[in-house]
Amino acid sequence: MRQFQTRQQHLQPQPMQEPVRPSAHVPARAATAQDAENETLDRAAALWTTRRIRSFFLLLEQAPRAVQR
Helix, strand or coil: CHHHHHHHHHHCCCCCCCCCCCCCCCCCCCCCHHHHHHHHHHHHHHHHHHHHHHHHHHHHHHHHHHHHC
């Protein structure tokens, strides 16, 4: 019986909390060299991933052509 009561307490809905947003008058922190490096790495990773996906689709397109020959 005690386990049942404990479960009921866990299932009660929790009150919704509003997400915390920074105020408009609070300045954002200054960009650092680490932020710039992270941005560069993100772009490089995205480009590399895009090229891999394109290569994969090109291979898929070429496979039926090879079978027809």
